[in-house]
Amino acid sequence: MEGEKGRPSIQSVKRNTLSKQVIEHILQLLINGQLKPGDKLPSEMELMEQLEVSRPVLREAMSSLETMGVITRKTREGTFFNNKIGSKPFSVMLALSMDNLPAIIEARMILELGLVTTAAEKITDEELAKLKETIDRIAESKDNNYGEWDKEFHRIIAYSADNPVVEGMIDALLIAHSKTDSLITYRERDLTVEYHSAIYEALAKRDPHEAFSQMYRHLRYVREKILKTHSPE
Known part of the structure; x- marks a missing residue:
């Protein structure tokens, strides 16, 4: 299911927002097929609004995903799911279990x-x-x-x-x-x-x-x- 203007829909994070919850929601875009390996993620501002989280929490989650090889952040281009992430399910499972x-x-x-x-x-x-x-x-x-x-x-x-x-x-x-x-x-x-x-x-x-x-x-x-x-x- 997609949100307005064709954007992937993400349920907002409720209760105490944790980096782990943000990671799970971002990975759901991949797991549910809303985005594919190589696709560009929504902008930082869009993610903050849709997930209802602060910039520090979002950036902590994105740093974890980048360290685990799930995403790549490109200067002036945005953030992308790695092309090979589909062939590396262990990285996704690791991201979901980091705590x-x-x-x-x-x-x-x-x-x-x-x-x-x-x-x-x-x-x-x-x-x-x-x-x-x-x-x-x-x-x-x-x-x-x-x-x-x-x-x-x-x-x-x-x-x-x-x-x-x-x-x-x-x-x-x-x-x-x-x-x-x-x-x-x-x-x-x-x-x-x-x-x-x-x-x-x-x-x-x-x-x-x-x-x-x-x-x-x-x-x-x-x-x-x-x-x-x-x-x-």
Whole structure:
């Protein structure tokens, strides 16, 4: 159903307006077929009026959608649903679940545990060398500022699985990694190096069972650490 002048209709957000509600309403345009991948969204002013929300709330929601790869904001052109979002349903599901921390962590674990076992059979010597470099960079980092190298470690493993069918899942995995990483209140460089080194050694031996075991050991610790300081609502 469309509103006046052919505009997509959006139900206004009632009660206390939250960024999450705005995200859900914007995604409904895509889910219900009112807009398609690549289509331009209504302007910021139109969305504010239709959803009855303030500019800060709307911009927070749009920033989240952009981070998750759902939309692209182009200077002087407007905001668009990404062309490939239709082939990446995991990004949409992630956007709808961003406030469900346990679910986000579980999703990351499910994806990474599957990918690391496949990676153990397919990772190249070049990729192993890059993986080792990330561990060295973390070990050499100052002030425990190694978040990007941590993410790169997991990215290399994910893509070394070399499966085009799960590319959309990998995008979601990296977004989930960024989400969980942002919630870590203190870093333990030496422990990270220990966990990553154990995973690396399992991959270097081409041992999928050991790779699974070491990745689970690492992610279980991350899960407990995050949930200890961020209790779910």
